[in-house]
Amino acid sequence: MTETKTIAILGAGTMGNGIAHVCARSGFNVLLYDINQTALYRGLDTIRTNFAREVAKQKLTQQQSDDARSRIALTTKLDDLAPASLAIEAATERFEIKSAVFRDLDRILAPEAILATNTSSISITKIAAQTKRPEQVIGMHFFNPVPVMKLVEVIRGLQTSAATFDTVFSLAQELDKTPVDVNDAAGFISNRVLMPMINEAIYAVMEGVATPEAVDQVFVLGMAHPMGPLTLADFIGLDVCADIMRVLAEGLGSPKYNPCPLLVRMVDAGWLGRKSGRGFYTYPAK
Numbered sequence: 001m002t003e004t005k006t007i008a009i010l011g012a013g014t015m016g017n018g019i020a021h022v023c024a025r026s027g028f029n030v031l032l033y034d035i036n037q038t039a040l041y042r043g044l045d046t047i048r049t050n051f052a053r054e055v056a057k058q059k060l061t062q063q064q065s066d067d068a069r070s071r072i073a074l075t076t077k078l079d080d081l082a083p084a085s086l087a088i089e090a091a092t093e094r095f096e097i098k099s100a101v102f103r104d105l106d107r108i109l110a111p112e113a114i115l116a117t118n119t120s121s122i123s124i125t126k127i128a129a130q131t132k133r134p135e136q137v138i139g140m141h142f143f144n145p146v147p148v149m150k151l152v153e154v155i156r157g158l159q160t161s162a163a164t165f166d167t168v169f170s171l172a173q174e175l176d177k178t179p180v181d182v183n184d185a186a187g188f189i190s191n192r193v194l195m196p197m198i199n200e201a202i203y204a205v206m207e208g209v210a211t212p213e214a215v216d217q218v219f220v221l222g223m224a225h226p227m228g229p230l231t232l233a234d235f236i237g238l239d240v241c242a243d244i245m246r247v248l249a250e251g252l253g254s255p256k257y258n259p260c261p262l263l264v265r266m267v268d269a270g271w272l273g274r275k276s277g278r279g280f281y282t283y284p285a286k
Helices: 014-025 037-056 062-070 095-108 124-128 162-174 190-206 212-222 229-236 238-252 261-268
Strands: 006-010 029-033 072-075 086-089 114-117 137-142 151-156 178-183
Touching (some): 006 014, 006 095, 014 029, 014 062, 014 137, 029 037, 037 062, 037 072, 086 095, 095 114, 095 124, 124 137, 151 162, 190 212, 190 229, 190 238, 190 261, 212 229, 229 238
Parallel strands (some): 006 029, 006 086, 086 114, 114 137, 151 178
Antiparallel strands (some): 137 151
């Protein structure tokens, strides 16, 4: 594999701009792509805010922040990503969207380039099969907020080569992250365990066992979680939680992973959590 110097990030949303932030902070040139120009500017504003926060906390100097920011270029044109030796896709958690992105990347990037996905649950093997370089496709699952959270699940698809895995594992360490070796299975480690817990917490509310506040209090006070499962669900996005549960149900072949009916109704109502202003809790308008 060629040395990674330029990294393409596809998607300027919460995860994409966070990944762009840590890549630029670690000295890599970043090509940040989004189909929507407004989303790109919004993502860049978030990056600026997060760099300013790191300067205020003396984690970076102002010069380091300015240098990192200068390494990020914005584009709405996929062909501009051609110089990248590694691409990290952070698009919507839907297979049809990701498969289209990977077919485009396979066409545009050099044959030796690695294609990574930040998917939180979709099969790496299935995504890799959309390309002509399945041995160079891998999962690189970051956690929100990306500039703060240390974990990266590095997920091997069935076809992923040892060289690709070693390159991406080392890259995660260069980004000041702690990579964990994971094999391809629905939900990987994190969401296979976390999402059924969240789903069961929603069942507890639907069945009248307790209020959302009471459920969260049990986990915060009794199990030392930093936030309860329903607060966390609102933070992740209830639509994302429902999508991941459906991936688990399909991938693991068990109805126990079906999203709770209350979760489905809330998503249908547009109550998606923090990003919509209402989920299990209400949030002030931004």
